[in-house]
Amino acid sequence: MLNLQHNDILKGMFIDATEGIIVSNTEGRLVLANPKALQMFGYTDQEMLNLSIEDLVPPRYKPKHNEHRAHYNENPSPRAMGVGRDLSAIRKDGHEFPIEISLSYVKSLDQTLIVSFVIDITERKRKDNELRQANELLKTTSFELSKLNQELEQKVQERTLELAHMIQKLTEAKTEVDMALEKERALNLLKSRFISTASHEFRTPLATIMSSVSLAGRYAETLDKNNMIKHIERVKNSVNHLTEILNDLLSLDKLEEGEMLAHPEYISVNDFVMGVIEEMRPITKAGHRLLFQGLSSQELIFVDKRIMKNILINMISNAIKYSNENTSIDISLKKQATTLSIEVKDHGIGIPLEDQPHIFERFYRANNSGNMPGTGLGLSIVKKYLEILNGDISFSSTPNKGTTFHIHIPI
Numbered sequence: 432m433l434n435l436q437h438n439d440i441l442k443g444m445f446i447d448a449t450e451g452i453i454v455s456n457t458e459g460r461l462v463l464a465n466p467k468a469l470q471m472f473g474y475t476d477q478e479m480l481n482l483s484i485e486d487l488v489p490p491r492y493k494p495k496h497n498e499h500r501a502h503y504n505e506n507p508s509p510r511a512m513g514v515g516r517d518l519s520a521i522r523k524d525g526h527e528f529p530i531e532i533s534l535s536y537v538k539s540l541d542q543t544l545i546v547s548f549v550i551d552i553t554e555r556k557r558k559d560n561e562l563r564q565a566n567e568l569l570k571t572t573s574f575e576l577s578k579l580n581q582e583l584e585q586k587v588q589e590r591t592l593e594l595a596h597m598i599q600k601l602t603e604a605k606t607e608v609d610m611a612l613e614k615e616r617a618l619n620l621l622k623s624r625f626i627s628t629a630s631h632e633f634r635t636p637l638a639t640i641m642s643s644v645s646l647a648g649r650y651a652e653t654l655d656k657n658n659m660i661k662h663i664e665r666v667k668n669s670v671n672h673l674t675e676i677l678n679d680l681l682s683l684d685k686l687e688e689g690e691m692l693a694h695p696e697y698i699s700v701n702d703f704v705m706g707v708i709e710e711m712r713p714i715t716k717a718g719h720r721l722l723f724q725g726l727s728s729q730e731l732i733f734v735d736k737r738i739m740k741n742i743l744i745n746m747i748s749n750a751i752k753y754s755n756e757n758t759s760i761d762i763s764l765k766k767q768a769t770t771l772s773i774e775v776k777d778h779g780i781g782i783p784l785e786d787q788p789h790i791f792e793r794f795y796r797a798n799n800s801g802n803m804p805g806t807g808l809g810l811s812i813v814k815k816y817l818e819i820l821n822g823d824i825s826f827s828s829t830p831n832k833g834t835t836f837h838i839h840i841p842i
Contacts, residue, residue, distance in 0.1 A: 450670060451549035453532035456542055457504045459484040471551055473523035484547075489521045507543060509644045520549065529556050535644060537659075538652060539615075569615055576611055579604075598834040638713040640666050665710070669778070693735040693819050700732045700764060700771065701725035707743045708762060714748065718757030721747070726764050732771055732842045738816045739840075745809045746775045746836055752803055753834070766842075773838040781830040790826070 445452040451468035455461050462474075464479040472479070485694055488496045511533045517539045519527045583604055590597050643662035708721050715721065719742060743762075750760045756776040765772040782790060786797040793812050794807040810824075817824055824842035 435604055450478070451547075451551070453484070453487075453547045454544050455484045459500055462544065467809075468549060471522075471549065472520070472661070478523070487520050488701040488816055489519055489527055490606075503534065503545070504543070507534075507545065509533070509535040509648055523657075528553050535648065556668060568749060572611065572615055576608055576615075580608060606833050639710045640670065642713045651785055693738060695733045695735050697731045697733055698736050698739075699729055701729055703736060703739070704743065704762065704764065709745065709748065710749065711747045716754070716756045719751065719754065719758040722759050722761045724761070724763040726766055730766065732766075734771075734840060734842060735820065738820060742813050742816050742838065743773070744774075746838070749809060750777035750779070750834075753777060753800075769841055771840045771842045773840070774835060775838075776833065778833040781832055781834055782826075782828040783830055787826075787828065791824075 445463070445465035448465055448467060453461060453467045453468050454463035461479055461482050461484065464474075464476065469476060469479060475480070484500065485493050485496055511531075518530050518532060520530045521527050529552050531552050532817065533548045535548070537546060538544075585603060587597060587601060643665040646658070646662045704725065705723060705826075708723055712721065718753045747762065754760060754777045757764045760778075761774070761776040763774045763776075765774075780799055782797050783799055786795075786799075789795045790797065790836055791810050792807075793811045795811075796807040814824055817840070818836065820840050822838060824838050825837060826836045828834035
């Protein structure tokens, strides 16, 4: 049985997690489940503790699951399960649902405990199906439009004697075709920007998760609980941030239409910005120095910290991306009356003069960005976030010397 003190520690760590977390021993018996896992599978806490991990697996997978569990027990390590395959679980009422699962482990006294992180991806599957259907519709529309265009060209050649009449008809048909093609391009662009933007925005929290899970595993081996808890908290914070970014992407229309509202709260601005900077360190280049100059006193400001974090991550990640190795990135804060000013300065490639008027436009990328990854959405999203906060952004840039962004937020 799990030591009660350790049980309380683990339960306190997992109780507010937004993903389902299940702890089992090497025999597959469940010893702990957080509230999200209980809700996901439909069991009470006591019912859950009377189950084995195989009770949560659909019957057709059980014969192989014991073998998979035994292999993992022989060589436990943090890993994602079922990469490239669809995984599913079964609720108390017998209903199956799709999941993503990753495994880790902790040492507790004389036993090894397996920690399963479970995410219900039913909604994501539904969105994927809708996206596939939209793509099929686009393919059908493209084929029909191509066929229509060929027919129109053939009719032009066959009806030379009716040229004047056909010119009018072709003009009308061309307008319709162009409108249909524009709609097709817009749908393809929507699909492309979702995938590309998700990759761009998720990179930082994923790097934090990978780093912290690895470090937490090392601390678990030495039973360094304080450091292990600190890195597990970083993983939880990054997972929460990933969820928030995904929600923002899925409701991009709401953001563009001004329907997203700010939910401000008091935060210690110096500690908050330093925390974001620490999360960014795993993606810095060799020799990068992230230098921070905070306010002279530990002041509290009243602001939506989720929006603030998204803004800071975007600005700092851009500075890292467009800076060379062995350079510094300076982040500084100033408070003037009722305005908080944030300055992010890099010593990178800068923005060409001809690109500067367009830098906040959606999907626009400067000519000198080359093969660097990005969608051209980051700065336009930052600008919209600042509109929600009634703030503004400006910049100064010199090609091949660097760029400084100035952000002003009323507080």
